[in-house]
Each structure stands twice: as structure tokens, then as C-alpha cells.
Amino acid sequence: MTATIRDIAKAAGVSVATVSKVLNDYSTVSRATREKVLALVSEMQFRPNEAARSLVGRRSMTIGILLTSGLANPFFVHLLGGIDEALKERGYDLIYLAQLSAHPEYNFVHHCRSRNVEGVLAFGFQLGELDADKLVASGIPTLFIDLNLTGKRAGYISSDNKEAVQGTVRYLHELGHRRIACIAGLPGSYVGERRLAGYHEAMAELGLSPDPDCIVIGDFTQETGYRGMQRLLALPERPTAVVCGSDKAAIGALQAAREAGVAVPAELSIVGFDDIDEARVVYPPLTTVRQDMSTLGRRAVELLDGLIVEPDSPAPAVIVPTALAVRGTTGPPPRDG
Amino acid sequence: MTATIRDIAKAAGVSVATVSKVLNDYSTVSRATREKVLALVSEMQFRPNEAARSLVGRRSMTIGILLTSGLANPFFVHLLGGIDEALKERGYDLIYLAQLSAHPEYNFVHHCRSRNVEGVLAFGFQLGELDADKLVASGIPTLFIDLNLTGKRAGYISSDNKEAVQGTVRYLHELGHRRIACIAGLPGSYVGERRLAGYHEAMAELGLSPDPDCIVIGDFTQETGYRGMQRLLALPERPTAVVCGSDKAAIGALQAAREAGVAVPAELSIVGFDDIDEARVVYPPLTTVRQDMSTLGRRAVELLDGLIVEPDSPAPAVIVPTALAVRGTTGPPPRDG
DNA sequence: ATGAAAGCGCTAACAG
DNA sequence: CTGTTAGCGCTTTCAT
Numbered sequence A, B: 001m002t003a004t005i006r007d008i009a010k011a012a013g014v015s016v017a018t019v020s021k022v023l024n025d026y027s028t029v030s031r032a033t034r035e036k037v038l039a040l041v042s043e044m045q046f047r048p049n050e051a052a053r054s055l056v057g058r059r060s061m062t063i064g065i066l067l068t069s070g071l072a073n074p075f076f077v078h079l080l081g082g083i084d085e086a087l088k089e090r091g092y093d094l095i096y097l098a099q100l101s102a103h104p105e106y107n108f109v110h111h112c113r114s115r116n117v118e119g120v121l122a123f124g125f126q127l128g129e130l131d132a133d134k135l136v137a138s139g140i141p142t143l144f145i146d147l148n149l150t151g152k153r154a155g156y157i158s159s160d161n162k163e164a165v166q167g168t169v170r171y172l173h174e175l176g177h178r179r180i181a182c183i184a185g186l187p188g189s190y191v192g193e194r195r196l197a198g199y200h201e202a203m204a205e206l207g208l209s210p211d212p213d214c215i216v217i218g219d220f221t222q223e224t225g226y227r228g229m230q231r232l233l234a235l236p237e238r239p240t241a242v243v244c245g246s247d248k249a250a251i252g253a254l255q256a257a258r259e260a261g262v263a264v265p266a267e268l269s270i271v272g273f274d275d276i277d278e279a280r281v282v283y284p285p286l287t288t289v290r291q292d293m294s295t296l297g298r299r300a301v302e303l304l305d306g307l308i309v310e311p312d313s314p315a316p317a318v319i320v321p322t323a324l325a326v327r328g329t330t331g332p333p334p335r336d337g
Numbered sequence C: 001a002t003g004a005a006a007g008c009g010c011t012a013a014c015a016g
Numbered sequence D: 001c002t003g004t005t006a007g008c009g010c011t012t013t014c015a016t
Helices: A005-012 A016-023 A030-042 A050-055 A074-090 A108-114 A130-138 A159-174 A190-205 A220-231 A247-259 A293-309 B005-012 B016-023 B032-041 B050-053 B076-090 B109-115 B130-138 B162-177 B188-207 B222-233 B247-259 B293-309
Strands: A062-067 A092-098 A120-123 A142-145 A156-161 A180-184 A216-217 A241-244 A269-274 A287-290 A317-320 A321-326 B062-066 B093-096 B119-123 B143-145 B152-159 B180-184 B216-217 B241-245 B268-275 B289-290 B317-320 B323-325
Touching: A005 A016, A005 A030, A005 B293, A016 A030, A050 B050, A062 B130, A074 A092, A074 A293, A074 B076, A108 A130, A120 A293, A130 A142, A142 A293, A156 A190, A156 A293, A159 A180, A159 A190, A159 A241, A159 A269, A159 A321, A159 B016, A180 A220, A190 B050, A190 B268, A216 A220, A220 A241, A220 B005, A241 A247, A247 A269, A247 B188, A287 B247, A293 A317, B005 B016, B005 B247, B016 B032, B050 B143, B050 B317, B062 B076, B076 B093, B076 B119, B076 B293, B109 B130, B119 B130, B119 B293, B143 B180, B143 B293, B152 B162, B152 B188, B152 B293, B162 B180, B162 B241, B162 B289, B180 B188, B180 B222, B180 B247, B216 B289, B222 B241, B222 B247, B241 B247, B247 B268, B293 B317
Parallel strands: A062 A092, A062 A120, A120 A142, A142 A156, A156 A317, A180 A216, A180 A241, A241 A269, A269 A287, B062 B093, B062 B119, B119 B143, B143 B152, B152 B317, B180 B216, B180 B241, B241 B268, B268 B289
Antiparallel strands: A092 B093, A287 A321, B289 B323
């Protein structure tokens, strides 16, 4: 089978304790033995068994990932790139805890414990979700992505959603737009709420009091973007611009506009959020807020590592800046608008 | 801290062995004790420590996932959806092994062993990649996705790539096309090769000997699709249809055609492969081969589970059918074509 | 600087 | 049907 620490000890003519010390960088071992052991380790391709290690209370070098939406979340994939890099740098492996959330007895926290996870990346939780609080209360180091929860050993990271939308509205205002509508994302989701808040604040700042009819509530999907746009187009006084809570919604809006024979951007400007791959290939290419998903993922792991390694570190609350990618769906409002 | 098996034993007034037997469904335990133990387990929210379990040689209920190139892959996310479902059904957790492939001493197999992984899902390996062979040789149950490798405890699953392209070519032929070009995927990738083989076979079947200039080699990206199309459009006798090795490539091809002022599908038909989200939103919507990624992921886990549970089961080699999604980029060739 | 021994939480014979 | 015991591979006192 695979080599154990005992095999190495035997081959090196030392005790297992010594090998263990070498493996864990104890300074109390002589240069000579250290080198002999290390040579054997490399030669015999030895790698300590992580289960045994974590059992004796040492670090498991395992981070758990909790995704309430399941693995198929499209953003998770983009996050993964950044997560992956940071994981490698710090030597962690990532375990996806396939939750039986449906099962009444299922418990996140115990699942984490049974896996000796050192910390948890949590993504996809909604505002006020109970399980999120339990996680915080458990004391397991937790880093939320896109949910502003903090605690003794919990913190979060997110894009600057509010500021992003404020910037978007200001940009539209500068182009000359005054009737600016909003197709908001899912209520109850942190990012949806923040984006909507950004819309409200920017409108207020600019002295534009939005018509309540100009704000439609969606859920980030193309479907609600499509229907939302239909509603807006049916208004007696049509908006000249619409900011959407997601690219998917913006794509739905674009589709509705096309079907209604409304020219984009000549008669109507549309802005999305996320900069997913589809944003570049629709026609016209979508003006949208680009989130730096890779940085989000990478920093999430780094922050979590901090929480793990420094038990008394303060709760991180990190906001990552975004950038507006101006493409083809925005322009000045029509003359008679 | 968390409850251990000893706490349960104490509370139930039995030995740890008995509790263990209950936990592992031994039939030799009385109904009464079983129930008492189970009640305590649920009440104290006990969950056995997986590290301890796997250390004693029992199952670790952990599947590893190895991705050499996978993260950036646009349909990886759909694969995950299927994987997730099957994982839950069978009770596995998934550990993503963050490989230090760059490091010379890094070794996949030992990484898997150190994590007590019961089996491995391998995705993104190229034809003839050494690490893939090592994996097979190691005897660790392995299921390759999109790579036709089998072994004592290794098998694979993939879409019916060859047949899919054959069907595509036949479909174009029926529409009246004769000059059918191909923008192939990455050489050395199993799916790229299979798709190209499908093209060749179908052309031969139909008695069409393709002009070598009509076959351009790409690497699945939009970039090579774009440049490939430019090359094809520059040909003295232009093809009337082109089958692409991926949707990304097809989207690049579409872009090149648009820029060249070539009408799709009136003057040129284009077919993609994969049916990624972008396929629906480009204009015209892309005719493409739909892979059932969700089934691919789900079956992959099921097959791997088979390999794990039945050590002597034959190597699975599963091919999943595809479907042609006819949309807006295909039509009859131009009259004078 | 090194080793002997205990023990992490659990399972698997083996006795009773 | 139940309990005792040994031990999985490793780390960590505590002696030496």
C-alpha cells in the first residue's frame, strides 16, 4: 500500500516521533537526520495521511464550501478560479459538502465538524437565513460571499454593489437620461437589496424622484427581465434608460425591447450587472458592471485563512470595487425623450 | 466540543462498540438498544467523525475531483449540477484537490491517498497525458469524463461526439449543402478528435471529399473560430456551411461572417457544439449540438460509485446521446452556391 | 537530539 | 445480543 510514517522511520533508522518532527518543522532535530528523512520522504513519495493528522487535533488543511444553491451556480465557477489559486498557495483542499438540506435532521454545522473542516466558505445564503446564523454561532471560521454577516470568527466579502449602481445611474444621468427605470434583483438577497439601494440613493442625489412604476421587482432571471421590460414599455411615459439587477435580466429586457420594436440604445439604454460571457455576444453588446469574481474568490480564501490562523483577528468585511464596462446598449436619450 | 461516540455510549448506558454497530447497521443489535441509541444520536446531533472512520479503514465517503483544465470550461457548471444530485443521493462529499501540478514532486496519486479518497472524477485530461495513466495504474477507482481511458478500476463517460457531428453533417447535406467546412477543436483532446472523426466519416459516407482547405484546426476558443472563419471566407470557392468543434468557436465564426458581410444563414450555415447559454442569445440563435451535461455528471458519479463498491466490476465505457438543436444559423445553401 | 508511550474517534475481531 | 480490546497513522508530552 502507501508508505506510512513508520516505513520512513524504519528506512531512516529513527523513530516515528523524529520523522513526525521533521515533517512538522520542529527545530529540535539535527540537520543530518532532517536531511536523511526528507530524502526518504521524497524518494518513497511519502505524504502524511490527512485523516490521521486531523484526528490528533492537528490542522486538517481542509476548507469546506457550502453552496445553498448547489454546485450548479454559474457564478461559483468564476469564483472558483480565484479560490483555486489561493487554495494552492496556502495548501488547502476544498471539500464540497453535499447537503441534504431537505432532510429535517440535516445540520450544516455538524456536517462541517464531522469533516474536520478548518473553515467554511459560504455562498448563496439569503438575508436572514437561519443556517447562516447557526454557522456564525458555531464558532467555525466562516467567510460569507455576498452576504454581510459578521461574528466572532466570521466575516464577509462582496462587490461594491451599491456604489456600482450609483455610478451607473450617474453615468446615465450624464448622458442626459432623466427617466431612469430599474429592474431589481431578488428581494431578500443581499446583493439584490444593495443594488436597489444604490439606485434609490443615486436618484435622490441627482434630484430625480423616480416614478414608483419605474421600479419593477425581479429575481435576476432573464424571464423577469423580459416581463419587467414589457411592463415598463407599456407605461404612458416610457423610461429612456433601465438599470438591471443582473445581466440575465438585462438580456431579457433587451429581448423585450427588440420584440416591441424599440431601438437600443437609440430609444432606450440598458445596463446589466455581472459581465457574464453572454453580455459580450448579445447584440448590441451589453453595457454592464463588471465584478472581479476572481479577486473575490481569491480574497475570500485569504480572509478565511486569516480567520483560521488568527483566532482573535477582527471580523473582515471587505468590499471589492467594480468597473462599468461601457458597450453598445447605452447612449444618449432620444431628442424628444 | 462536538459529541463523540463515547458520549452517546455513556448516555445510552451501552458500550461504544454497540453504538458503532447501530451506526453501521449491524443486524446483531436488539431493537430496543438500537432505538435508544438512535434517539440519542438524533437528540445530541451526533455525527461520526469521518477522519476517524476512514482511518480505521472504513469508507471515507469522499470522492475526489481532479480538473486539469476544467475550471474555465463554460459547461463545467452544468456538469456540476448532475454531479451534485448524484452525490447527495449516494451520500458522498466531493473534495477538490488543489493540485500543485507545477511542483516537480507533486503527485496526483499520493494526493488522493493522503486524503483517503474512495474514487476520483477526472475531467480535462488530454489524450496521452501521463498523469492519467498513473491514475489508472494506481488502482484508485477513477472515472474519466471526456477521455476514453479504461483500466482495472477505471472507466469513462462522454457524449457521443462522433455520431453527433455525423448527424450534423447529414442534416446539412439534406438541406442541400455540399461544400461543408469544419473548424475543428483542439487536437489531442479526446472530444476534439472524435468530433473531427465524425466530420470525416460523414463526408466520406455522403461521397463528399472535403477540400483540405475546408478543414481548419482550432482549439475550441472563440478566437480560433473567428480566425478560422476568416480563412474559410477567403477561399476561392467558399463553403456554404461550417461545423464547429464548440459553440465558442461557432460564435467566433458568426462574428467573422458578420464582419465580412456574409449573411447567416442565407449565405452561410453555422453549427456549434455544446449548447452553452450564449448559444441562445447570439443573433441569429445558434444551431448546435446539445450535450446532456447534467446526465453526464450524474452518471459519472453513479458509475464511479459502481467502481468503488464493486471492485471487480468491468470498466464502464458509457456514451451519452446528444441532440441537434436546430435554431437560426442553419438553412438551405444559396441558389447559386 | 531522540525515543517510548499515550491517545485522537472510530471499527472489527473476539469473547462472553 | 453486548462488551473488551487492539489498532488505523499520526502528533505530542515526557523522559532520556
